[in-house]
Amino acid sequence: MIRDITLGKYYNADSPVHRLDPRTKLIITFAYLISLFIYKSPAVYICAFIFLLSATLVSKVPFKYILKGLKPVWFILIFTSLMNLFFTGGEPVFSWWRINISREGIERTGLMLSRFMLMIFGSNLMTLTTTPTRLTSALESLMKPLKVIHFPVHEIAMMMSIALRFIPILVDETNKIMKAQLSRGADFESGNIFRKVKSLVPVLVPLFISAFRRAGDLAMAMEARCYHGGEGRTQMNPLRYARRDGAAFAVFIFYIITIVFWGSLIPRITG
Amino acid sequence: MMDNENKDKRIPLLIADHLIYEYEGGADRVRALDDVSFKIEKGEFIGLIGHTGSGKSTLAEHLNALLTPKSGTIYFNGESIFEKKYDRKRYRGHVGLVFQYPEHQLFADTVFEDVCYGPLNNGVSRKQAELTAYETIKKVGLSDECFYQSPFDLSGGQKRRAAIAGVLAMKPELLVLDEPTAGLDPAGREELLHMISGLKDEKSMSIVLISHSMEDVARYADRIMVMDKGKKVFDAEPIEVFSHAKELEEMGLAVPAVTSVMLKLKEKGFDVNTGILNVKDAADEIMRVLGDKA
Known part of the structure; x- marks a missing residue:
């Protein structure tokens, strides 16, 4: 796993x-x-x-x-x-x-x-x-000059930090779902490649659904806190x-x- | 499952023998199970209680052979399930595990298809699987309209029932439920627990109900096991376990409110029977004691 x-x-x-x-x-x-x-x-x-x-x-x-x-x-x-x-x-x-x-x-x-x-x-x-957060804020700060050519620096940094943040969560989730399907008699190891790919459907479908659910929740939580992009946004611990x-x-x-x-x-x- | 009849009646359904399990948490090793042993008899309803992180979910995964202990083993019908040659895939059909938030594992187009998944994996014929699925969906109390609905269109409580049906359809001899009532409203909790206890009476299934709520477990369990920091602390009948109210509170667990009231009354000098688990008996007992005084 x-x-x-x-x-x-x-x-x-x-x-x-x-x-x-x-x-x-x-x-x-x-x-x-x-x-x-x-x-x-x-x-x-x-x-x-x-x-x-x-x-x-x-x-x-x-x-x-x-x-x-x-x-x-x-x-x-x-x-x-x-x-x-x-x-x-x-x-x-x-x-x-x-x-x-x-x-x-x-x-x-x-x-x-x-x-x-x-x-x-x-x-x-x-x-x-x-930490991934510090890394993305470093990237954001280093790419700032690109703003001149209307490159969405803040948005990309935000997407990256969210993606990084979700990797361990999704890995955990995958393990959990695999275990749940194993306990219902799923078999991810035997059979030829087509069977193996097919056996992953019961893992991928719930995984996608949970990813979408989390994305929706996160978007709502961000909006509830009035997130509206990088304009005029300051950092709690600015890099110095x-x-x-x-x-x-x-x-x-x-x-x-x-x-x-x-x-x-x-x-x-x-x- | 065929040879149920000629199995030796004296062998317990399942024996956990000195289970030890460790995992790496950060830099050091954490002992999630520390020398845990117990027996489960056929048809028993066991409540497994512990605080978050006490090792109860880890134990559940051992019961389903999803984790392998560092030492110790589990005997199912007298055979060690961690033996190399033991068919663990088949074993998982005998011991059903309902995970926390089981509705997160639903995947098929219809509820019916999803419930068929387990039996089909077990090598049952399509027809037999559909029959079992039909039966189980009925049994968990889902209405006929649900059968061909997408599981994702159901309500929260219905989803949970559908997911539990998916495990029940494998006709397990032992059913382990990891906090099946988490996130349900009080009415939904009540109904679900009632349904689960019905399974035991009807099919003589052994059930392990994992929870951190004493109230839930007290009413249905024949026996309660309490886990704390990977160790099994108590293993006795509910009344006996609840008499250790102080120790339980130190572990962050609360005895049922009724028992707590009775214990307090006793402390204040009323001569009440503290081995009481439901409100009606408690009321009668208090009336009796007060009547004596009057």
Whole structure:
């Protein structure tokens, strides 16, 4: 059954990383993800790893939670690394029967694996230390300039935060309905694909109905509190950059300088 | 179900044997069931009472084999249902579970189709399923017009009845109802409880009624089990359980108002019988005591 969705699962703790302005975390995470794709040198990935490791240590999030983020993608990871390992041409290091493993293959697999893992762990760290509400208000604030071209920034941020808010509720609801139908003798596992899809109808219909019911209730509750869109709306806790955000940016810029140094200067000197 | 007759009469219908269940709540493990054991005899009506979070719904899901205990097991007609080879899908036909707000699981185009869903899953023929569905819909007290209506057009109380019919149609030997009266008005509560107690008399079905309202349970149950923080605290006849009014209040549960009045009278020095569960008996008892004095 559907469980353990780490997406948007916030780990509650009190740490400097948690207290950072969500915009800072969003910008740094975004830039960090890009930085993973600029250089191919292993030294850069070691730097990226050290940066992530120290951020995780400061954030007080247990490693177990960060590793959980791999769960939904581990199959794809293994599959692509095997593909890369076996089907990259080049000078063979190891061959047996029809399998050839080349030096290039190993390098490429290592590169891809470290990129993916660092990407997943990095973005996971952000969602684990930032509540979905703060994240969407950060997005709203960062996208504000788009208002000039009449882009509905507030509405989109509101939709996102509502959607995020409802994910865990709908997951719970799905589990409940599945259990209820199981107790009426439903069978979601056996049979071919058509039977399986058909067996989901008794779950999907009640799920949709409850989603619509909740949406209706929510709309009514919002209207009852005079919600009328973003016009003139202020926030209870407006986002403000603090000194620690400056410090975070400073650390991040130091990281960027380090990888630029390792990534482009060192190969030039040695090469 | 065929071999009901030659089953050993001495074996209770169901035995829960030292059930322990834990789940991960946040960072630490929470023990939702802590060494719970009990027996359910054929035809018994049991009230299962506990405060929110006491583990009563978790227990219900164990009874239906939807959760597997960390240790301990449940014997149904003498067989352990958590055994690897045990056919749990079939078992769920023998033990019906009506979830909280069961109307949220209705899905078919008509009430009739929805009630047929359970029996059809059990491998009953279409004709037999329709017959049972017809019978059960009648039994839960839905009128003929409801049969081919969409379940979503029914009123709240009717929806609940239709959903309960969906479980009853599987002809369970043990019926577990998780707060079946939640969200109904007093009249609807009364009617529903009356219907449920009727099932027991008519079909000698065993019933476990989960509730946090003592009033609901007191009138119908032969036996009451009280859960608190995953443990079974009391397991006795209603009168016996209610004599522990103080402990029950500490668990956040209230004894029925009548019992509470009688206990208070006794405290004030009136020599009344406190083992009384309904208003009429209470009135008679008070009159008797007052008559003695006069």
